[in-house]
Amino acid sequence: MYPLLINRFYALLIISFTCLIASCKKEEYAIPDPVSELTNDCIKRTLGPNIATMPIEFAYAMALPKSKGKIISAQVEASIAGGTGTYLEHNSYFTNPSGQDVPVRVGTPSVNDGLTTKVNFNVDTNAATLRYYYTIPEEARGKTVTFTFSSTASDGSSASYKMGPYTISKMDIKRNLAVSNGNAAYVSIEDMAVYNNTTAPANAAKIDLVYLFRATPTTFLHALVSPAADAQYLPGVTLPAGVNRSTKLRKVFNLQDYNLARINVGLYIEDRDFQEINLADAPNYAIALRAEAGTWIQTTDNKYRAYIYLNSVNANGSAVISMLRYAL
Template sequence: MKRKSIYFNYIFSLVVVLLFAVGCTKNKEYAIPTPKDVLQNNVIKRTLGPNIVGQKIEFAYAMAILPEKGKLVSAEVEASISGATGTFLENKSYYTDGGGVDVGIQVGSASVTTATKTKVTFTKDTSAATLRYYYVIPEEARGKTVSFTFSAKSSDGESVSYNVGPYTIAKMDMTRNITVSDGNLAYLSIADMAAYNATTAASSPDKIDLVYLYRNLTTSAFNHALVSPAADVAYLPGITLPTGVNRSTKIIKVFNLQDFNLAQLQYGIYIDDLDFLQIDFSTAPNYAINLKLDAGAWVETADGKYRAYIYMNAVNNTTKSATISMKRYTLK
C-alpha cells in the first residue's frame, strides 16, 4: 500500500515546480503546470567558487513520476573520475519548511559506491524525491575536469538521466586555521603549508619562507607581521633566526579581500587559480607589518615555486598569536 504522507506530497509539489518551466506574462494568470506522465529529473549544483582538491562539490538531484504511474526504485550518480573517501549520495529527501530550514526524510538505504558509481536504493514508497550528492575531489582530478551523470529508475520500468559538467578542478591547495605565535610557532613554510618552532625550522631551513611576530611599538604601527627571514633587521626586532633560515620572500599586503573559502564567513569573494597568475610581484617588498583581522598577504617564495594568499582569521594581541588560513598555487 502506498504511503501518502504530507511530506512526500509536499516534496512532489516542489519537484514538479523544479522540473517543469512555467511560461507566463503580465496578461496571463499564473497556473501550476500539468506534469508530464513520464519519469522526470533535474540537477542543481549547490556549491560555488573554485573546486579544490579535498573539498566537496554538492549537488541536489530531483526526480519525480506521477503517483498513479509508479514509484521511484533507485538513483545513481556516475563521476568521470572516482571521488575520494567521503563521496556519497544522501538517502534523505529534502524540503524547506516554512521557517526556511531544510528538512530531510529518509527514503532509501545508505548509498553504495563502486568505483565511479554511487547508488541509493529506495526503501520508501515515494514517487518524488530530491537527494543530495557530495563528491569529495580526489588528488587525481587536480587541474583536470570532472563530469557527472545522474540517473533514476521507476517501478514502471522507466529510466532517465541528466548530465552535468565538465567542472574544472583547481590546481591550488588550501589549508585553514593554522596557529602562529610569536617566539614559538613563528616560522611559516609555504611548501608545507604549516608553522614550525625554531628547532623544527633549523632542521629544514630551506622550507621556511616567513617569520610571524607581534610587536607593540610606540615608534610605528608594527603589531602582527609576516616578515621574510632576509628582510632588514628593522623588521625583525629581537629575532634571532635559526641557522640557515635566510630566504627572501616577496609579500604584498592587502585589505578587504575576504576569500570565502578561507574566511568561512558571509563573504562571497573567491580567489581562483587565475588570480595567482595575475599578481605582479616585481616591486613587492619582503615584509608585511600591521596586519589586522581580515587582512591578507600575497606571497611568492624565493625560488619562484609557489605563490600563496594568507588570510588573517583571528589575531590576539595579549597572547601575541594569530590564526591564519592559506591558499597556495604551484608555479613549477
C-alpha cells in the same frame, strides 16, 4: 494631389506605430504539460573554485506521477572517482515554514563503487531530492570532471541528467594554522605548514616567513616577515641556521576569500588571480596586519604564489592563519 500624398504618409506612419506596439506584446503564458513520466533535475549548490580535497555539493531531484509507480534508485557517475567522503545522501529534504531543511529518510546509505555512488530507495515515494557530496580527489587537480545523475522507477523507466564539465583548480588550501610569536612562528609555503623552534631547524630551507608580534611601535603589531628582510623588521629575532629566504609579500585588506574566511559568501580567489598578480616590486615584509587582512605571497624560488588570510589575531602575540597556494 499633395494632400492625398500627405494623408497616405500619415496613414503609413500610424500603421508602422501600430505594428511596433503589436510586436512588443507579451506572449501568453501557457501552463506546461503535467509530468507524465519519470523526470529529473539537478543544481550545483557549491559556488566558487573547485579545490582538491574539498566537496562539491549538488541537489538532485526526481519525480514521476503517483499512478506510474515509485522511485527505486538514484545514482551518480563521476568521470573521476570521488575521494574519501563522497556520498549521495539517503535523505530527501523539504523546507519547513521556518525555512529549515528537514530530512526524510528514503533509502539505504549510499554505496560507492568505483566511479558510481548509488542509493537504493526503501520507501514508497514518487518524488525525492537527494544531496550529493563529491570530495574532489587529488588526481582530479587541474582536470575537468563531469557527473551523470540518474534514477530508475518501478515501472522500468529511467531518467538521467548530466552536469559539468567542472574545472578543478590547481590551488591547494590549508585552514586554521596557529602561529605564535617566538614559537610556532616559521611558515613554509612549500609544506603549507607552521614550524616551531624545535622543528624549524630541520626544515630551514623551506621556511618562507616568520610570524612576529611587537606591541611597540604600535604600527608593527602582527607581521609576516621574510627571513631575509631588513633587520629592522625582525627586531629581537634570532633565526635558526639556514632560514634565509626572501619572500615577496603584498598586504591586502577586505579580501575575505570564502574558503578561507567562511564569511561573506560570494568572494573567491581563483587560479586566475594567482596567474595574473604581479609581485615583482613587492617588499619582503608585511607589518601591521590585522584580523581579516591578508597578504599575497611569492616564494623566493618562484615556485609558488600564495594568499595568507588572518582569521583572527590575539593581542598576546598569536594568530590563526589560513592559506591558498598555487604552484607556478
